[in-house]
Amino acid sequence: MFLIIKRLWQVNWAEQWQYRANLLMYLLYWLVSPIIYLAVWTSIANQKGSVNGFTANDFIAYYMVLLICDQVTSNIVIHTFGYKIQDGTLSGELVRPIHPMLTNGLVNNIAFKALTMMGLTPIWIILYFLYKPDFSGMSLSNMLLAVPAMILAFFIGYLLSASITSLAFWTTRVYSIHEFYFALILLFSGQFVPLTLMPKVVQDIAQYLPFQLLIYYPIQLILGKLSAQQIAQGYVMSLIWLGISGLLFYLVWRNGVKRYSAVGA
């Protein structure tokens, strides 16, 4: 298995490297919205002193950490597998004795991340010197705790996205469904604004959804805003959602493959 992962990595890394210019464009596109949120909220907070207790520095610190969290926990499986199911290129992978999405797809996403991270790092450093966020609440122990939390979150997000991608076995409109899923993430994950600034009802719903585990929870954890109890709760929720999303993916994939009718040759 180790050798398979290693060779998959070599192939996927080489593939992604071929598209490094594309990746840079993607990264810049992806950076636009968090940087706009950062700029807008910071200027509002600067004018008013604070927004619901969030000072300008709180916003800066929040979005600076968000840039990293989102990069680690997000995935692009819809873009790499949606079309394969639809145009039949999945066939070649389906007759290999390894699971397409749980091996090749995963490694592909990680290679993609590794490469975009290389692009993000210098941009992040520039932003750091521009905004000079105050990270005084951070501690090494919290940062270490956040690493497994973000890895769990990545797997939850990956399995949920992979489940939606697998709907391509049934419908050709899977991209619109995924757009809707993205809207849910934007609303309930804390990507748009920190969840505490959302209406009470959104916060209440968000608590039970997996999306805040992808962004809000790890950010708060890194910034040292969570009590030991809240940290533990987040871990329990993550494990529960990992189970749910795993089961969901298992069911959707198993039934989807039965419906697969590789188009064309």
Place this chain on the structure above:
Amino acid sequence: MPLNTITVEQLSKNYQVPEREAGFSAAVRSFFKRKYKDVKAVQHVNFTIPQGEIVGFLGPNGAGKTTTLKMLSGLLHPSGGKASVLGFIPWELNPDYLRSMTLVMGQRNRLSWDIPAADSFLLNQAIYRIPDDEYKQTYKELDELLELEPLIKKPVRNLSLGERMKCEIAAGLLHRPKVLFLDEPTIGLDITGQVRIREFLREYNKRTGATILLTSHYMADVTALCERIIIIHQGRLKYDGGINDLSRKIAPFKLIGVMLADADSHDLSGYGTQVQNEEDADKKYIQVKAEDVTRITSRLLADLPIHDITITDPPIEDIIEQAFNQ
């Protein structure tokens, strides 16, 4: 090892294909109420193939050949019937099954488009758990037959169709499968390439005792490799038996192609049935019974100002169509 490597019983596959008329209003209507057409791609097909046999799987386009191959390789779930290959039910996609068979289709498939084939080969080595020495040995054999060495260091997308096909076949055979499903394995190859693939497959079959089921549009592939052929037409099995019996029974015809000095002024209908050949518009073609070829050829040569004359077998598609449209 079961007695028959491949057993197919009453295998059927229906597709539901959405259909609508062209045009805007039809598009709107189909948004609310979609109409589906049932396409019976494969209907109640039965056959068995013992270990070590090479069988040609023939039929016109859309006959259900590829659908059957896909079911046998596990890609498609059938709508009805049973199949067993090497004792496995293919569509359960058991990893042990996938490691002992291969499916090569005439399109990009096993190779990553953007990177050299060599990297995909190494990935396959890991995926199929091929020990290093065995991998080197197999690669050496494949390289001798297919001349892979100059190809495998270039990104696959920079290869020609034929070069890519060679690499696809190699990628599909590195793990020395016991069962080979080959869909148009020689498509896009030049004559030398076709001959090499044929020789290789025959040699591979002789050495390993592998069972091979292949489709091809080139009659030469089939005649060179297969003693037995299965013909499928409109999803139904039409013929299963020796290849020599088929051409005797169904296609005792030859095609005579002639290039004339002034083509339009001669009527060839007195010599045999005129047939169209779009690939070679310069020549006129007539179809005659095999036993009449010599007689008619000498008549043609005596009567007409002929620049060039060829005598060929009718294409496999034509034979099959003739057989079942009679």
